[in-house]
Amino acid sequence: MAEDLLIAKGSKEEQYQNLLPQIGGLLQGENNQIANLSNIAAALKEQFNFFWVGFYLVDGAEELVLGPFQGPVACTRIKKGRGVCGGAWAQEKTLIVPDVEQFPGHIACSSLSRSEIVLPIYKKGEIIGVLDVDSSELDSFDEIDEKYLTQILQLLDK
Numbered sequence: 001m002a003e004d005l006l007i008a009k010g011s012k013e014e015q016y017q018n019l020l021p022q023i024g025g026l027l028q029g030e031n032n033q034i035a036n037l038s039n040i041a042a043a044l045k046e047q048f049n050f051f052w053v054g055f056y057l058v059d060g061a062e063e064l065v066l067g068p069f070q071g072p073v074a075c076t077r078i079k080k081g082r083g084v085c086g087g088a089w090a091q092e093k094t095l096i097v098p099d100v101e102q103f104p105g106h107i108a109c110s111s112l113s114r115s116e117i118v119l120p121i122y123k124k125g126e127i128i129g130v131l132d133v134d135s136s137e138l139d140s141f142d143e144i145d146e147k148y149l150t151q152i153l154q155l156l157d158k
Contacts, residue, residue: 005046016148019047027155038068040152044133045070051113051136055121056085057129064089067129075109083107085130088118092127094146098139110134117141121153 008018026039037055044053054069056078064078064085081090083106088095097116100106113134121129131153135141 005043007047013144013148015047016144019043020148020151023152024155033156034068036156040131040156041068041070044152050133052110052132052134055129055131056089058089058127064130071134072110072112075107078107084116084118085132088120088130089127092120094119094150096141096146098141100134112136114138115140117145117149119146119149119153121156123157 005022006018008015010018023040023043026043027036030036041054044050050071052069052071052074054071054074055067056064057067059065059077062080064080066074066076078086080086084095084097084100084103085107087105095116095118097103097106097118100108100113100116103116113136115135115138117133119131120127121131131149133141133145133149
């Protein structure tokens with residue numbers, strides 16, 4: 001297990017390419033979900049200095065509950081279909097929001113969040129939660145983020 005990350009410079013894609021095997025190493029041999037989600041959140045925050053990065057986990061049939069995260073305090077519970085996180089869960093797909101002020105029903109846990117990407121987390125074909133990443137800048141996320149964040153989440157489904 002690594003004691004620290006090697007923080008890469010370069011393009012966003014190069015940074016993800018450097019980070020992906022390091023996260024794989026952090027997860028290797030560890031089966032505890034909370035430990036793994038915590039290390040993923042910390043690694044992403046450290047590499048990219050995102051405003052907020054963390055997980056919401058399915059709690060029953062209709063609600064997400066806050067899981068491991070890095071950043072300011074956050075909303076604790078989100079109903080299925082509400083906001084970006086609840087929407088990604090209900091729609092079973094990644095949502096990229098260039099400007100959260102333009103997203104109908106956006107839940108503002110922090111007024112400093114300006115753009116967001118939320119990806120469903122699958123375990124054995126079932127959604128067990130979502131990865132939520134927020135930026136304090138507009139239009140921070142794109143298909144590169146979606147591609148590599150999806151690959152990181154796939155490391156959990158083993």
